Each structure stands twice: as structure tokens, then as C-alpha cells.
Amino acid sequence: MTESTVRIALVVPDLLGTYGDRGNALVLAQRLRWRGYAAEIVTVLSSEATLPETCEIYLLGGGEDVAQQAAVDFLSRGDGLHRAVASGAVVLGVCGGLQVLGTAFTTGDGRTRAGLGLVDITTEPGGRRAIGELSTRGELAGVGTLTGFENHLGRSRLGEHTRPLGTVLHGTGNGPDGTEGAVSGRVVCTYLHGPALARNPELADVLLSWAVGERLSPLPEFPELTELRERRLRVRS
Amino acid sequence: MTNTTRQDTRAGQHRRDESCSPARPPRWRLVPPGGPPTEHASPLRRVRTALAVAAGRLATGASRRLRLGSGGIIGGRVALALQPDLLDELVAGKHVVVVTGTNGKTTTTHMVAEALRAGGRSVSNATGANMLDGHVAALMGDLGADRAALEVDELHLAQVTERFAPTAILLLNLSRDQLDRVGEIRTVEASLRAALSRVPRTRVVANADDPNIVSAAADHPEVTWVSGGCRWKHDALNCPRCGAFLHREDTDWHCACGLRRPHPDWTVATTELIGPDGLREQLSLPLPGQVNRVNAAFAVAAASALGTPVRQAVDRVRALRQAHGRYERVLLAGHSVRLLLAKNPASWLEMLDLVAENERPLVLVVNSREADGYDVSWLWDIDFERLAGRTVVVAGERALDLAVRLRYAEVPCEVASTGVSQALRWAASHGRNDEPVEVIANYTAFRDLFSKRQRP
Numbered sequence A: 001m002t003e004s005t006v007r008i009a010l011v012v013p014d015l016l017g018t019y020g021d022r023g024n025a026l027v028l029a030q031r032l033r034w035r036g037y038a039a040e041i042v043t044v045l046s047s048e049a050t051l052p053e054t055c056e057i058y059l060l061g062g063g064e065d066v067a068q069q070a071a072v073d074f075l076s077r078g079d080g081l082h083r084a085v086a087s088g089a090v091v092l093g094v095c096g097g098l099q100v101l102g103t104a105f106t107t108g109d110g111r112t113r114a115g116l117g118l119v120d121i122t123t124e125p126g127g128r129r130a131i132g133e134l135s136t137r138g139e140l141a142g143v144g145t146l147t148g149f150e151n152h153l154g155r156s157r158l159g160e161h162t163r164p165l166g167t168v169l170h171g172t173g174n175g176p177d178g179t180e181g182a183v184s185g186r187v188v189c190t191y192l193h194g195p196a197l198a199r200n201p202e203l204a205d206v207l208l209s210w211a212v213g214e215r216l217s218p219l220p221e222f223p224e225l226t227e228l229r230e231r232r233l234r235v236r237s
Numbered sequence B: 001m002t003n004t005t006r007q008d009t010r011a012g013q014h015r016r017d018e019s020c021s022p023a024r025p026p027r028w029r030l031v032p033p034g035g036p037p038t039e040h041a042s043p044l045r046r047v048r049t050a051l052a053v054a055a056g057r058l059a060t061g062a063s064r065r066l067r068l069g070s071g072g073i074i075g076g077r078v079a080l081a082l083q084p085d086l087l088d089e090l091v092a093g094k095h096v097v098v099v100t101g102t103n104g105k106t107t108t109t110h111m112v113a114e115a116l117r118a119g120g121r122s123v124s125n126a127t128g129a130n131m132l133d134g135h136v137a138a139l140m141g142d143l144g145a146d147r148a149a150l151e152v153d154e155l156h157l158a159q160v161t162e163r164f165a166p167t168a169i170l171l172l173n174l175s176r177d178q179l180d181r182v183g184e185i186r187t188v189e190a191s192l193r194a195a196l197s198r199v200p201r202t203r204v205v206a207n208a209d210d211p212n213i214v215s216a217a218a219d220h221p222e223v224t225w226v227s228g229g230c231r232w233k234h235d236a237l238n239c240p241r242c243g244a245f246l247h248r249e250d251t252d253w254h255c256a257c258g259l260r261r262p263h264p265d266w267t268v269a270t271t272e273l274i275g276p277d278g279l280r281e282q283l284s285l286p287l288p289g290q291v292n293r294v295n296a297a298f299a300v301a302a303a304s305a306l307g308t309p310v311r312q313a314v315d316r317v318r319a320l321r322q323a324h325g326r327y328e329r330v331l332l333a334g335h336s337v338r339l340l341l342a343k344n345p346a347s348w349l350e351m352l353d354l355v356a357e358n359e360r361p362l363v364l365v366v367n368s369r370e371a372d373g374y375d376v377s378w379l380w381d382i383d384f385e386r387l388a389g390r391t392v393v394v395a396g397e398r399a400l401d402l403a404v405r406l407r408y409a410e411v412p413c414e415v416a417s418t419g420v421s422q423a424l425r426w427a428a429s430h431g432r433n434d435e436p437v438e439v440i441a442n443y444t445a446f447r448d449l450f451s452k453r454q455r456p
Ligand SMILES: [Zn+2]
Pocket: B239, B240, B241, B242, B243, B244, B255, B256, B257, B258, B259
């Protein structure tokens, strides 16, 4: 148990928060509280001057093209996120968040712009939107099968030394090479969109153990969650 | 008749309007209903239309007799197959009010149709059949009606205005909804804007409090603005045009790029409707909630724009007790329930507001078929935390997703794995005998329950 509060930053949910992405903050905070840690969700809207660098966890969700560009503008105004990452903060970028954290992305209108460069991954529009259930074999220690929904036009290519988060079992993921997401230090990106951690408690707990710097006590199993995962992994459409 | 003829007729009316003072910013005024446009249909075309209508009605009747449904869509489909231009024929000479937006379409269409009846015969597709075949079916229902209220799916408004210019278009609201099917809000907003640009003479009645709607309608020359507040704000924090954070003060908002909240012509203030020129009407309705007072304000504003006296329009809207099952108290599997439809975060917010007024047991039903959208991520956009302490049972194809959401909200719930009947039985046994159970269901779940209802 620690005395201090774990601060979870919900980064510009007004721009990157289209698909229930807020759910990841709720899941992380609750899994901490259930274990006796104090947790606080810090909502940082794009109306703030800059992003505070003092949180333990930063969450970036998905957004539309215009919003995604505005999010990069906001995050480039200060170097809060870079400084936080340098001092060991955990970052989860989901869908649009993956593209924002990457080196560069091209949006549907053909414009290419630089991302924040925290992960070596580049994104270009694909031929058609990838929409549907996505499941992968987790490549991160302690993370088994991942399940979620994907809805994105972008196809992403990992840099030579960047690891994927998972290997696609069903769905599209990053694109033709069969990888899904990216991991670089404590920065994790994924196309499992929206409330990805709701269906993937193992991934949530890996991120939390990084944030608190110790092994976490196990939580009791929720039968509805176990059954939900089993059912969604059977869906093949 | 062709679109050109109709537009010419309207053009005369438009010039009359503009003669007052072109320098003044556009403001609300009563548009006198123009006379029915002249028809130029050839005899052959008329015969074909008559045949198509007769065949469509036959199909509707057959479908009803076979209990395949209300038969509206199949009848429309058959008629359209025989006469592809049928819609143009059917709207000729009619005043058509088109209703679109993410939430409240069906209820508002009911209200508009009812308000228009003050001035004559009117038809509507207020069954939620909001595509082309549904429109044709509704219009075939009474060929003698000279007014129609048509609900239109927000992505299909562009198809409508490509074919004809409605007398009025109502833009209710725009928020996240079925993102895997409908697409993102920017796309829908752009499509609405393009649709409106094709019909510059049409009276647009639009929501002044919804930045996405304002962005879609602001460039149109004939807009009546309605204000009733904006309960769901998560899609209205940033400018739809440039992405910048909107400056807000009380109900007012504006963006550095120039987009701003227009001055409303009609305002819903608690239970009162305040109209142009100091007009005030009581707006206490049998249909519950602020959401329905706003729907009513849209209907009254539209009817008024077509020449219906405001008092008459209000009286008729006030008489409506339900709209295609929404808010209706019915018997389901022997239990008394109130049926509420919630399809997306904005409408869930409204329905949770409604059920917060009592402490009855709640049944929540969520499906994820094509018409619902396959993705249920939006469950995490809803503040289920406010149900703490409430008796809740979940059902439907995505009951487990809902149960996980409620687990994290620390709202204990029962999962009815065998279906809604089980959920109702359980909920009813946990409530007071004389009180109905509250059922909130998403689209296909609601539709299925509605079809099984018995009247109490
Ligand atoms: Zn702007």
C-alpha cells in the first residue's frame, strides 16, 4: 500500500474521447481503489494552457481527423508529456491516440503531419475502414489474449526496433504484417479502441503495476467479465 | 413535375421575404405558406404512378394480413420498384416537413403531424421507417393529404434534398451515435450542410444550443432557431469547424473562428414556450421531460412557419400521450412497465434523468445488431454511477458488457441470461405492486419489446 494518490490523466477527452475512451480511466482508478490505493482522475481539456507532467498515467483516446490534429497542436504547446515519459510515466494511446503518439500520420484528407514521436510508428490511410471485433495474442509479459473492437482507417507500420503489443488472431490491427499496437518503454499503443481495458484486465494491471512500482495483489474474478471475454473471443464478424 | 418548377414557385415567395431589409441580420419571421405548385405530369406518368400506388397498397395489405409487420416498408418498396420517380410525384403539391437529427426524430415527427392536422389532412412516417421506402409508404397512405411530416435518417437528408425541396426541415441535434455504422459527427454535419445548400428556399428550424447543428445550418438563408438547452455536452465542447475549444458563458457560446450561438427565435423556459414577438404559451405535456418540451417547441415552430396558429399547434401537441411506443405504459409478459428508448449516450442521459424521478426497479436492455451498431463502447460514456442504490437487472445480447460497466460503477445488478421476461419477473418482484417497472432499451431491443406489448 502506498500513501500517495495515483494520478490518472485523461488527456484532452474533448478531442480524443469519441468512443467511450473515458472507460479506461474508470477501470484503472477502480482497480486501484479496490486494492486500497488512492486514485484520482485528472481531466485535462484542450482549454487548459498545457498538460501537467506530474501524473503517473496518461490516457489518449480516439478522435476524428480535425480533433486529432488539434490534439497534436495542444500536446506540442508544452513538453509535459515528453517530460512525464522521461521520468517514467505510463502512457496508453488508443486508436487516434496511437497515431498521435507515433512519428507521423496521414489523415483521410491526405495531409501528413508529425506526431509526438514517443513511439516509432507511422500511419497512412488504408483502402477501407477496419471495423469489427479484434483479438490478439499479447506480446507483453503477463498479458494473454486481448479482445476488443476496432474502427479505424489508418494502417500503421512499426519502426525496426519497436515491439507490437500483440499478434493478430482475428481482425486487422496495424495492417498487413499481422501486428497490433506498439510498446516502447512504458508507452503502449493499440487499435483495441475505446474502453479497451474494460475487456482486458491483465493489460490494465500491467500498466498499473508499472505506475505504482510494485506487484499488485490479485482481485477476485468477476464472472460476468470472464464470460464476456469468452463470448467476444468466439465472435468472428 | 420537376424540381425546377417547384423552385421557381418558391423563388417568388423568397423575393417577397427579402424585400423587408436585406442589410438586417436574418431573423425569424412568419413565412406565408405558398400555394401548391402547379403540376405538369403527363397522362402516361399519372397512370404509372396510380398503378405503383395500387400495387404498393396491395403489398402493404398482404403484409399486414400475414402479420409480417405494419407493411409500410414493403408497400413502399413495391411501389418504388414500379415507379422510381414516385416520391417526386407524391410530394408534388404537398407541404412536406422533414425531421432529422440524432435523437427525438420519431416523437417530433408525431408532434409535427399532429400540429399540422390543425390546418388539414396530413400524413407521416412516424413509425421510425425513415428511409425512402418508408416515406413513399407514408405518402401513399392518404393521397388527398396536403401536408406531410417525414422523419429522415440524418445521413439521408442529402438524398431527400436531391429529389425535392421540403417546405421545412427540422434539425434537432447531433451527437455520437453508432459510430461504426453512421460514422463520425463531422461527416454527418458536412452531409447535412451540403443537403441544406441545395434548398435555399426551404425554412430550416434548427437547434441554437447544439454547435454541430449551428455549424450545419448557419450558412442557410432561412433559419428559425430553437433553444432548449444542451444536456449532453461531450460532443459540443469543441468547434465543429476548426476544432478549437468553444468559449462558453452560461448558455451562450462562440468560437474564435466566428461560429457562435445564434439568437433563438423560440425558447423553452421550464414549462413555458417563448416565441417571437413576446408570444408565450404554457407547455406542460403528458410526454415527460425537458427533452419532449424541446421536441414540442420544434413542432410548434414548424407548424407556425406553415401558417398554423401557434395556440392550435400547442393544443394539438399537448394532446399526444405517446409516440410509437416511446414513454408508453404497457403490459409486457404480464408486468406493467414504462417503455423508454435510449440509443446513444445523449438519449441514455435523458432517460436516466427521467427514471431518477422515481425509485422503481430498472430493467436495462442492450442489443448490438446492425441497426444498433455492433460496437457498445458508448456504454462507458454514460454515467451509470448515478444508479447507485437502485435495483437493476440487465438483459439483451450485450447484457454482459452492461454488467461489467455496472461492476466498475459499483452498481450491483442481476444478469437475466434467459431474456427480458426473466428480467421483468425479477424486477417486478423487487418493486411495489402498484408501480410499473422502468424499462430502458436500445433500438432493436425496444422494437422487439414494443411489438410484444399488450395495452394495460
Ligand atoms: Zn471554430
